[in-house]
Amino acid sequence: MTMSTGAGFRARRIGPGRPVAARGQPPALRGRDGGAAGAMPERRAGPAIFLDKDGTLLADVPYNVNPDRMRFAPGARAGLARLARLGLPLIVISNQPGVALGKFGIDDLQPMRRKLEAMFLEAGASMLDFCFCPHHPQGVHPAYTKICDCRKPAPGLLCGAAGRHGIDIVASWFIGDILDDVEAGRRAGCHTLLLDNGNETEWRGSEWRRPDHVAADLDEASLWLVHGGALRHAGALP
Numbered sequence: 630m631t632m633s634t635g636a637g638f639r640a641r642r643i644g645p646g647r648p649v650a651a652r653g654q655p656p657a658l659r660g661r662d663g664g665a666a667g668a669m670p671e672r673r674a675g676p677a678i679f680l681d682k683d684g685t686l687l688a689d690v691p692y693n694v695n696p697d698r699m700r701f702a703p704g705a706r707a708g709l710a711r712l713a714r715l716g717l718p719l720i721v722i723s724n725q726p727g728v729a730l731g732k733f734g735i736d737d738l739q740p741m742r743r744k745l746e747a748m749f750l751e752a753g754a755s756m757l758d759f760c761f762c763p764h765h766p767q768g769v770h771p772a773y774t775k776i777c778d779c780r781k782p783a784p785g786l787l788c789g790a791a792g793r794h795g796i797d798i799v800a801s802w803f804i805g806d807i808l809d810d811v812e813a814g815r816r817a818g819c820h821t822l823l824l825d826n827g828n829e830t831e832w833r834g835s836e837w838r839r840p841d842h843v844a845a846d847l848d849e850a851s852l853w854l855v856h857g858g859a860l861r862h863a864g865a866l867p
């Protein structure tokens with residue numbers, strides 16, 4: 630599900646059959662001119678930066694939808710401000726199983742989304758979209774109790790957002806604080822960056838759960854993305 634801000638971004642759809650990317654891409658964002666030769670210009674897609682919410686952007690308060698309790702995670706405000714200056718679409722990708730589990734109603738996500746938008750603006754950033762999965766396999770709300778393809782580590786939210794906004798997912802990055810984020814990103818075809826900030830506790834490993842890079846917080850992650858040259862290569866920097 631999505632709550633688009635419609636913040637002036639011209640959506641360009643890409644085909645529904647777009648294949649999931651092969652792995653082994655270099656850890657760099659490909660440029661807007663990096664599409665297939667002969668592609669029509671209007672179908673060229675640029676990269677985005679996808680961001681997990683709880684524990685990545687915000688200090689993790691379980692099942693919180695109260696705007697008054699929303700705070701930036703350490704380093705997140707500075708990191709978001711740095712990412713914002715790149716001019717790439719910023720999209721939040723969040724599991725919200727509290728809907729299925731009866732912790733809150735789906736409408737309770739609206740004030741939370743508005744506060745998140747305000748926090749982006751406060752950091753000089755703009756949230757293009759807030760994409761969330763309301764499902765859980767062991768929920769209590771029948772409409773949302775299911776095995777879905779959008780609950781991370783499944784890639785559905787990322788693939789859906791990329792399709793809606795015409796984003797080149799292979800050139801994009803997903804930043805999260807647990808290995809389920811990494812797996813979702815890799816399954817979608819993104820590059821992945823793990824914030825090793827203590828929120829991952831199980832460390833169940835697999836080929837899908839190896840990030841391209843690890844940073845301590847969003848501040849350090851944003852510095853690495855910029856100074857690693859990935860974003861400059863994408864033409865996102867002068």
Ligand SMILES: [Mg+2]
Pocket residue numbers: 681682683684685805806807
């Ligand atoms: Mg998280």
Ligand SMILES: [Zn+2]
Pocket residue numbers: 762763764777778779780
């Ligand atoms: Zn779902």
